Amino acid sequence: MRFALIGQPNCGKSTLFNQVAGYRAETGNFAGTTVTFTETKVRVLGDVVELVDLPGTYTLxxxxxxxxxxxxxxxxxPVDAIINVVDATHLVQGLTLTLELMELGRPIVLVINMMDEAKRQGLKVDGKALSELLGIPVMPMVATRGQGIREAFSQTWHIAHQNKIPAAPVYRDEIEQAILTLKSEIDKTDYPVSRRAIGIKLLEGDPTLTDQVGKKVPAIQTLVQTQWDRLCHQSSVQAVWLIASERQRLARELNEKVTTQTETHLTLRDRLDDYLLHPFWGYIFLIAIMALFFYGVYGFGTWVETPLLDFFNNLDASILTAMHSSGLLAQVVSGAIQGISGGLAIVLPYLVPFLVGLGFLEDIGYLTRIAFLMDSLMHRIGLHGKAIVPFILGYGCNVPAIMSTRIMEDKRDRFLSAALSTMVPCAARLAVIFGLVAFYVGPWAALGIYLYNLFIIALTGRIITHFLPEDSPGLILEMPVYRVPTLKTVTAKAWFRIREFIFEAWPVLIIGSILLAIMNFYSVTDYINTIFEPFNWLLGLPKQVGTPLVFGIFRKELSMIMLAQAFGTTNYAAMMTAKQMVVFTVFVVFYIPCFATMISIRNELGGKSMWAITGLTVLVATLAALLVRVVLIIV
Incomplete structure (x- = not known):
């Protein structure tokens, strides 16, 4: 048995999924697209049910x-039942999708989420009346608190077993006539959804579905064109807009019958956007919030890193002394210890609070506000609209940032967004920024690198758009309401991302440390460092940084962990000056994307774009680091 979760963006659909999945899920995608859906298995009334969380969508x-x-x-x-999640505070928009889903001929349960927020806004939704009007079960829910989840899944299980198909909404006579005409032609075709739904999608002009049906019913394209012409002649409106307006009309009528508005009083939460999205004060608050965020990450990381580093340094020294050897085996053991300590003492102390804080900002609704503020700023310097979305995702990981460039309609915009989002300091680069600069130079220097990063990205974007001039679409964002995140959802979301580092990146760090120890033992690193010597001279870096930069291509954390291995100590201050640490970190923030990101670029844009972006990042990294070195020498 399979249930599908479908809803519009910001309706709380994924929150519901994560509540029942516990972040034990797998992602999948259709061939030819990198937009993913997430699947898991849950137990409902004794049955194991496959649950799929489909991407948020306003329409089909x-x-x-x-x-x-x-x-x-x-x-x-084959989907046995649909769980359609709608936002109680935006019921009209949600019901337009509900009406479209009812056309598919699948059992469906309507879940009205965020009932607590609706109550706060003085909205009362009569679920029983709505259920009678639609002919489907309607369940109230507060997904963030787990309220109503068990009842919703139980109801879905019952209608799936009963195969209770809802009646499709009825439209104007001329639309119904066109639907019946097409339906009669495709009644013998084999599709998991209703033939009525297929007919409607043909009227709406879906090219992919039209080609598929055309292979089974050769005359269908001519018939569809005839119905388009007839509807356009009768109403002077294209069929797709005529059907959409009918759904919106029905949704408004339903909303008027089941929703009542009581008196509301504006609270501080309602007035927050007057300040946080203000043309001037919004940016002041943004800088203050991000400064507080990074200072908190630095404070926690410093508090944890120092004792852990001391412990592992003593452990390493004790084991080497006990082995009475400086041979290969002793160096391999030492390398393994340094790999373990690098993950536990340097990366995780900063990664954990960073991801927890990022999850908090996301759940509270502020990340969307950041996207809005940055969009307004970027419009003035040549970057536009939807390009902001990959930038926001990039702070977590550059791979999904590259994947999200699919939302761009134009190839030029996809290339520009991919090129710039690879320069956003992801969570992996966070370890370098905080573990090296924040720890040894200071938290304000680390914050300065983030601000400098934004400046370089903006400048690079402006230069590229000068050579590739074209107007890009603006950004339309639906602002989610401010909500108080629950500890469970924030920590679970953070663990989902931390787990990726522990099980995927950390083993690479340990293996890389061992490999570098072997290379040091056989003096292989001397040859690599010699190749990089002109570059190191240009940036004023120690000659040992060449090999760590090579390892950093695989995982950005490796560039710093391997640096400790190359120096033979985790006390970077003994081997590098504060200026060298800043220059090195600036270069790491911009230079060659990690291997996984390069593969994503190749899959999205092709091999030529991958190498072009790789070359661009090396050039930008070198110039940005060189500029920092010159400024630091002058001051």
Whole structure:
């Protein structure tokens, strides 16, 4: 048995999924697209049910990759029931999608989420009346608190077993006539969804579905064109807009019948955006919030890093003394210890509070505000609209940032977004910024690198857009309401990302440390460092940094962990000056994307774009680091 979670963005659908999945889930995607859906297995009334969280979508028109994935999944995959999640505070918008889903001919349960927020805004939704009007179960829910989840899944299990198909919404006579005409032609075709739904999608002009049906019913394209012409002649509106307006009309009528508005009183939460999105004060608050955030990460990381480093340094020295040897085996053991200590004492102390804080800002609703503020700023320097989305994702990981460039309609915009988002300091680079600069130079120097990073990205974008001039679309954002995140959701989300480092990156750090120990033992690193010597001279860096930079291509954390291995000590201050640490870190922040990011670029944009972006990042990293070195020498 399989249930599909479908809803519009910011409706709380993924929160519901994570509540029942416990972040034990797998991602998948259709061939030809990198927009993913997430799957897990849950137990409902004794049965094991496959639950799929499909991308957030406003409609099934398939005008973008997310809509395409949802429609393709529903058309091609057997789904026993749909759990449609809507936001109680935006019921009209949610019900337009509900009406579209009811056309598919699948059992469906309507979940009205965020009932607590609706109550706060003075909204009362009569779920029983809405259920009677739609003919489907309607369940109230507060997903963040786990309220109503068990009841919703139990109800979904019952209607799936009963195969209770809802009646499709009825539209204007001329639309119904066109639907019936197409339906009669495709009644003998084999699709998991209703033939009525296929007919509607044909009227809406879905090119992919039209080609698929055309292979089974050769005359269908001519018939669809005839119906388009007839509807356009009768209403002077294209069929796709005529159907959309009908759904919106029905949704408004439903909302008026089941929703009442009581008296509300504005609270501080309602007035927050007057300050946080202000043309001037919004940026002041942004800088203050991010400074507080980074200072908190630095404070926690410093508090944990110092004793852990002392412990592992003593352990390393004790083991080497006990082995009475400076041979290969002793160096391998020492390398393994340094790899373990690098992850536990240098990376995790900063990564954990960073991801927890990032999850908090995301759940409270502030990340979307940051995207809005940055969009307004970037418009003035040549960057536009949807390009902001990959930048925000990039602070977690550059790979999903590259994948998200699929939302760009234009190839030029996808290239520009991918090129610039690879320069955003991801969580892996965080370890270098905080473990090296913040710890040894100071937290304000680390914050300065983040601000400098934004400046370089903006400048690079401006230069590229000068050579590739073109107007890009603006950004339309739906601002989620401010919510108080629960400890469970924030920590679970952080653990989901930390787990990736522990099980994927940390073993690479340990293996890399061992490999570098072997290379040091056989003096292989001397040859690599010699190759990089002109570059190190240019930036004023120690000759030992060449090999760590090579390792950093695989994982950015390796560039610092291997640096300790190359120096033979984790006391970087004894081997590098504060200026050298800053220059080295600036270079690492910008230079060659990690291997996984390069593969993502190749998959999205092709091999030529991958190498072009790689070369661009090396050039930008060198010039940015050189500029910092010159400024530091002058001051």
């Amino acid at each position: 028109l398939a005008t973008n990759p997310a809509e395409r994935v949802v429609l393709d999944y529903m058309v091609e995959k």
